Every structure is written in structure tokens, then in C-alpha cells.
Amino acid sequence: MGSMKVHQLARGFWEHEPFLTLGCKRLRPLAPKLASTDHSATSFDLKSFIRPDSGPRKLASSDEKKDSPQGETHPGGTRWNPTQEQIGILEMLYRGGMRTPNGQQIEDITAQLSNYGKIEGKNVFYWFQNHKARERQKQKRNSLGLSHSPRTPSPITIISLDTRGEAEREEDSPYKRKCRSWTFEFLELEDSRSCRDQKGDRTLELFPLHPEGR
Amino acid sequence: MGSMKVHQLARGFWEHEPFLTLGCKRLRPLAPKLASTDHSATSFDLKSFIRPDSGPRKLASSDEKKDSPQGETHPGGTRWNPTQEQIGILEMLYRGGMRTPNGQQIEDITAQLSNYGKIEGKNVFYWFQNHKARERQKQKRNSLGLSHSPRTPSPITIISLDTRGEAEREEDSPYKRKCRSWTFEFLELEDSRSCRDQKGDRTLELFPLHPEGR
DNA sequence: GCAAATTAATGATTTATTCAAG
DNA sequence: CTTGAATAAATCATTAATTTGC
Numbered sequence: 001m002g003s004m005k006v007h008q009l010a011r012g013f014w015e016h017e018p019f020l021t022l023g024c025k026r027l028r029p030l031a032p033k034l035a036s037t038d039h040s041a042t043s044f045d046l047k048s049f050i051r052p053d054s055g056p057r058k059l060a061s062s063d064e065k066k067d068s069p070q071g072e073t074h075p076g077g078t079r080w081n082p083t084q085e086q087i088g089i090l091e092m093l094y095r096g097g098m099r100t101p102n103g104q105q106i107e108d109i110t111a112q113l114s115n116y117g118k119i120e121g122k123n124v125f126y127w128f129q130n131h132k133a134r135e136r137q138k139q140k141r142n143s144l145g146l147s148h149s150p151r152t153p154s155p156i157t158i159i160s161l162d163t164r165g166e167a168e169r170e171e172d173s174p175y176k177r178k179c180r181s182w183t184f185e186f187l188e189l190e191d192s193r194s195c196r197d198q199k200g201d202r203t204l205e206l207f208p209l210h211p212e213g214r
Numbered sequence: 215m216g217s218m219k220v221h222q223l224a225r226g227f228w229e230h231e232p233f234l235t236l237g238c239k240r241l242r243p244l245a246p247k248l249a250s251t252d253h254s255a256t257s258f259d260l261k262s263f264i265r266p267d268s269g270p271r272k273l274a275s276s277d278e279k280k281d282s283p284q285g286e287t288h289p290g291g292t293r294w295n296p297t298q299e300q301i302g303i304l305e306m307l308y309r310g311g312m313r314t315p316n317g318q319q320i321e322d323i324t325a326q327l328s329n330y331g332k333i334e335g336k337n338v339f340y341w342f343q344n345h346k347a348r349e350r351q352k353q354k355r356n357s358l359g360l361s362h363s364p365r366t367p368s369p370i371t372i373i374s375l376d377t378r379g380e381a382e383r384e385e386d387s388p389y390k391r392k393c394r395s396w397t398f399e400f401l402e403l404e405d406s407r408s409c410r411d412q413k414g415d416r417t418l419e420l421f422p423l424h425p426e427g428r
Numbered sequence: 429g430c431a432a433a434t435t436a437a438t439g440a441t442t443t444a445t446t447c448a449a450g
Numbered sequence: 451c452t453t454g455a456a457t458a459a460a461t462c463a464t465t466a467a468t469t470t471g472c
Contacts, residue, residue, distance in 0.1 A: 079439055079464065100457080126440060133458070134438080293449065293454055314442075340455060347443070348453080 080123040085116040090127055099132055101125075294337040299330040304341055313346055315339075 082090075093101075093109065101109060101124070110121045296304070303326065307315075315323060320335045327333045 081439090081465070123439080127438095129458085130438065130440085133460095136458090295450085295454090337454080341453095343443085344454065347445090351444090 080119060081117075082119070082123070082127070083117045086113045086119065089113060089116075090124070090131070094128070094131055094135075098128070100128060294333060295331075296333070296337070296341070297331040300327045300333060303327060303330075304338070304345070308342070308345055308349075312342070314342060 089112065090109075098105070106121045106124045109124050110119055113119045113124070304323075307323065312319070315338070320338050323338050324333055324335045327338070
């Protein structure tokens with residue numbers, strides 16, 4: 001089950017340097033970065049030298065005054081670390097029926113949640129995506145593992161938030177046309193910690209293709 | 215100001231949450247964000263989370279100033295209709311090796327392509343996504359159906375679209391970590407946007423729209 | 429008791445699939 | 451049919467829990 005990956009090392013076929021590679025210092029000789037499925041007992045873990053503070057600061061000007069000294073929200077500032085209040089509100093909204101908020105809704109939610117910690121719109125977006133997906137797979141697993149009682153669809157808790165009769169039942173309808181207006185931020189945060197260049201070993205997925213397809 | 219009635223008939227867990235519908239008040243003394251163990255009642259004004267979705271998706275397209283040089287345009291604003299020049303440039307970039315441009319690159323490409331017709335960043339993003347996927351599935355189908363002659367990639371034609379020598383040999387590697395920083399556009403605003411206190415210092419950037427946009 | 433090593437959760441990206449406009 | 455647009459699934463990567471050795 002699943003997709004097996006075949007590492008094809010056809011390094012020569014697509015090996016055409018498209019652009020003039022210059023200045024790209026990101027090309028570091030990092031370790032091969034073995035796949036996570038590695039089972040060897042090599043206790044060589046190299047991810048434990050990320051010192052939270054006083055770490056190797058970049059030689060750039062220390063202009064990242066963003067992180068407050070308290071660092072309560074998320075010290076490192078790498079990825080969003082939600083607070084309990086934020087999670088609570090998000091879960092409540094989820095239970096209220098919200099599944100894929102649009103841009104306006106994300107804006108509002110973000111604005112509100114920012115009172116409890118640093119947060120961005122994409123965090124809200126991702127949270128809903130992940131939560132929805134994981135709830136679904138959890139339910140599926142339960143449905144399979146547990147007794148096959150497909151009844152009891154869910155203990156719906158429809159909290160109608162006065163949507164003026166728009167109904168807006170955002171149930172489990174897959175593939176709904178929602179026009180989410182979004183764009184990129186163009187910030188290009190090229191931090192040294194993230195954005196690892198990660199030499200990509202070509203892997204070709206051989207997923208079960210459809211019989212006829214379309 | 216709309217008096218949001220909150221019919222919170224949840225299932226008991228959130229019964230005690232005092233939801234203050236403060237309406238236009240948002241100045242909050244910066245919640246202390248206590249430790250995660252704290253579970254105090256978080257007051258939370260759901261200003262207008264479940265906004266009634268703004269039925270018409272036409273976002274104020276009153277400015278039909280878009281006199282397309284080539285007639286290729288999307289008058290109603292339904293979806294992007296690329297011009298030949300745009301497609302040509304995009305294909306060149308693709309054959310040059312670009313697969314998943316980051317925010318900066320998308321910005322550049324969009325800026326360039328906007329000379330040939332209306333375009334947004336997301337169009338560029340989607341184009342690369344779709345083109346990559348469809349090239350792949352086409353190739354897969356070919357390789358499976360019969361020993362089809364492999365499309366010779368042809369000379370690569372260094373395009374170097376004014377990107378100041380941005381190397382970025384983005385090959386056909388699946389799952390590459392790219393730090394694309396993006397946010398939503400949040401211009402779905404119609405009426406009833408009353409209390410937009412617009413902190414401004416929030417993390418969402420709300421960068422000004424491009425001259426070609428909207 | 430603490431800190432490194434390991435594991436479990438989950439945030440963030442990319443790919444696959446689907447829908448609908450033209 | 452072609453393809454832009456959007457969502458779901460898969461997966462990578464980082465952080466918090468948890469375990470383990472001292």
C-alpha cells in the first residue's frame with residue numbers, strides 16, 4: 001500500500017545548469033540527510049545543537065528586534081507555537097462548523113488570536129487544513145479499528161453564529177468551490193536555520209495509477 | 215453595529231466561556247498569555263467570524279481599466295487567461311528548470327508578465343503547480359503505455375529573467391523544503407466592515423496591491 | 429532531579445486529485 | 451478537451467512530551 005519510491009539517479013538527464021549559479025552560498029555540503037525511514041541504529045543525531053539563545057548569530061546586523069526578550073510566544077520564531085487560548089478558540093470554531101475559512105474569516109480569526117500570542121494568517125489556514133485532515137483520518141481509523149458502527153455520524157454541535165440564514169453548512173462536503181483570495185507575501189525570509197537547501201535526491205513515485213483516468 | 219447573537223449550544227465544554235460581543239472594541243491590554251497550564255476563561259469577542267460570506271464573488275471590478283494589449287483578458291474577472299507571451303515566458307522558465315518558485319521569484323515573474331496582460335501571483339503559482347503535475351503525469355503515461363521516445367529536453371536557453379543571476383536550479387526533485395512566506399490578501403471586504411481598527415502592527419502584511427491588480 | 433536521546437504531535441510544504449470555465 | 455483554480459492526501463521537518471541513563 002502506498003507509494004514506493006525509486007531513487008533514480010539519472011543525474012545526467014536533467015543535469016543542465018539552467019541559470020548561472022553564482023553567489024548561491026546556500027549550497028552547503030550538508031550531510032546526506034538520510035530518509036526518515038532509516039532503521040539503522042546510528043545514534044548520530046545532529047539536530048541537538050540548536051541552542052535556543054546565544055546561538056551562532058548571523059553576521060548580519062541584529063535587526064531582528066521582533067522577538068521580545070520574554071519570548072513567551074515562540075522563542076525561536078521558527079514556527080508557530082499556539083497557545084492554549086488560541087487552540088481553544090480554533091477548536092471551538094472548528095466544532096462550530098468552520099472548516100475552510102476564507103480570506104476575510106482568516107483575517108478576523110488572526111486578528112483575534114493575535115491577542116493571545118503571535119500568529120499569522122497562514123497559521124490559521126494551516127491549522128484548519130491539518131486539523132480537518134487529521135480529524136478525518138482519526139475518525140476513519142476509529143471506524144475501522146473499532147466496531148463497525150457507521151451510525152452516529154457525529155455529535156454535531158451546530159452553533160449557529162447568526163449567519164443571517166445563509167446556512168453555510170460547511171459540513172464534510174469535499175471539494176467545495178471557495179474563492180479564497182490570497183497572494184504571496186514576498187518576504188523571502190532567508191534565515192539560516194530554515195530553508196535548508198537539502199540536496200534533493202530524485203525519487204520517483206510509482207503510485208497506483210488509474211485504469212483509464214479522466 | 216450588528217448585534218451578533220451567539221447561539222452557543224455547544225456540548226457543555228464551552229458552556230462557561232464568557233463571550234463578549236464587544237463589537238468595535240478591540241483594545242485589549244495585551245493578554246498576558248500565561249503559561250500553558252493556565253486555563254482561565256478567555257474572553258473572546260467573536261466580532262464577525264462567520265461573516266456571511268459575501269455572496270457575490272465579484273470583487274468590485276469597477277475599474278475595468280485593464281485594456282489588454284492583446285485582447286486576451288478576463289473581463290469579468292473569472293479566471294486568468296494567459297496570453298501567448300506569458301505562456302511562452304513561463305514555459306521558458308519551466309524548461310530552464312524552475313519548478314516551484316518562491317515568493318520573490320513569483321513576484322518578479324508576475325511583474326514581468328504583467329506587461330503582457332493582467333496576472334496575479336497566484337496565477338504564476340498555480341501555473342507552475344499544474345504544469346509540473348501535468349508534465350509528470352503525461353510522462354508517466356507515456357512511459358507506461360509504451361516505450362515512448364523520451365522527449366529530449368532540448369537546449370535549455372538560459373532565460374535569466376532579470377533575476378539578477380538567481381541560480382536556483384530547481385530540478386525535478388519532489389518534496390523540497392522551500393520557505394515560501396505568504397499571506398492572504400484580505401481584500402474581500404464589502405460593506406459592513408465597520409470597525410476595522412487595523413492595528414497595522416500585526417503580522418499580516420497587507421502590502422499594497424500591485425499597480426496592475428484590481 | 430536533570431539533561432540527552434527517543435518518541436509523539438503537529439506545523440508547514442509539496443503532490444495528487446477534482447471541479448469547473450472557456 | 452484543455453487548463454486554471456482549489457482542496458485533499460502525503461510527507462517533510464520542527465517542537466513538545468516522554469523516556470532513559472547518570
